[in-house]
Amino acid sequence: MKVCHAPETVAVLEIAKPAVEFKGVRKVFQSRSGPLEVLRDFSLVVAEGEFLAVVGPSGSGKSTVLNLLAGLDMPDEGHIACNGAPVDGVNTEIGYLTQHDSLLPWRTVEENVAVPLEIRGVAVSERRDRVHAMIASVGLKGFERHHPRQLSGGMRKRAMLARTLIYNPSTILMDEPFGPLDAQLKLVLQAELMRLWSESRKTVVFVTHDIVEAITLADRVVVLSPRPSRVKLGERIAIGRPRSVHDVRFAPAFEDHYRRLWGAIETDIGRQPHDQQ
């Protein structure tokens, strides 16, 4: 199994059932300046119930990995599977929380959160109960009737999170969900995400450029190499749960993790070919 270079990760993966599998994936985009190879021989396994963080220099294929797994893009080579089934179209088993705001501006918070249930044909009365419970659990009680433009950035993220969690997808993809938020708000939302995740223990693939955030949240952090990307380093986080987002950085293991991850990224910063734009 040449999935990951860190031996301890491989040991764990042999026990747990894989929720996500990338095998020898290659992805090339056609850009104006010619073909752009984003992933080459990319392999990764995520175990069921694992919280995986993906970090890497900007321009490495972090978001591409999520789009491929969501079935919004198709690989040029290789094989991708989710819960044992190959991904060959839009993958509706996942919940995808993108970096960009994708709430429907003409719908109120409760109407937005209800969208996945509407799609699944859930009865109106059950829909209402579930929507209200979910809105309460992401801390948006009292804002059910607000439209997205009346909410702050953090509240919109909460609404998107509620919309992603409400249909109970087996795997959740997050693309720098807290990227544009200020540092304090980021901590608050990280803590809430930890709480919600510990209740359900879903498989999470979390893309971020913030190493501290990755260590804080994840069971395992993988570092991508510059384009064409592959997994350069896999680091199992040896910090017990439950974790406090405020105290994680004082854990004894934190410094080692940080140094190793930063070391792996640092050598690549500035070495990314700027053939885009």
Next chain:
Amino acid sequence: MTSNDVAAPSRRPRVGMAASSWRVSRIWVYRLLFAAAFLAFWQFASGRLADPFWISSPSAILARLSEWVRTGTLQYNLMITFKETISGFLMGATAGVLAACVAGANDTIRRTVDPFVTAVYGLPKVALAPLFIMWFGIGMAPKIVLAAVSVFFLVFFSTLSGVREVDHKMVEALRTMGADRLTIQRCVVLPAAMPWIFTGLKLGLPYGFVGAVAAEMMASNAGIGFLTQNAAGQLDTAGVFAALFALMVVTSLLNEGLGRLEAWIFRWR
């Protein structure tokens, strides 16, 4: 003292509102003055500066209008034109939105029909009136069809540009939630294109009206267009102006109604 302190901050916006509403009412005073001056000059000019045979006079027009209202001529003909416009508008707008959704969802269809649609769009719609009168006679049908055709193109092009501008992020978000194409059209594409659709509707309404009235002028026995044409045929200048005035009132009312509907639909903005 406390009540005074509480009241103080709310005073400022009230003053502002009073000032702005005073500004609005002042404009209304100016508008009335302008209309009064214009009508007074017209009344004065009639018979002094120009022959009333050509320009009639506000008093003669008012007399004609009140006569028409008394005999029911105005209401009857207005209702005919109104029905033609609204039916044509609804048909043309519905067809325009649906066609734009299909063309927007399928790039091959859009690119195939684009030159043909553009070519027909370039025709002055009035030029189609004789054809429709030939096909459908002189009743309401040809007027409705001409109004519908006039509205269709404006709504179609406007909706199409809206449909093509839809934020792809929203579409992808719904796709990963398992939405099929129809659901995406209903939940994302249509609401997102609403502002463009409305622009098309607002442009289209007067054109639909023009279509109906133009067809009435060519061949009919009822409607405001007929009334205008009939008055002109009898060299009744006051009658022509009275009919034009009625037309003006109707378009203003239609536009006002559409504006209110728009404000209600876009209350989320």
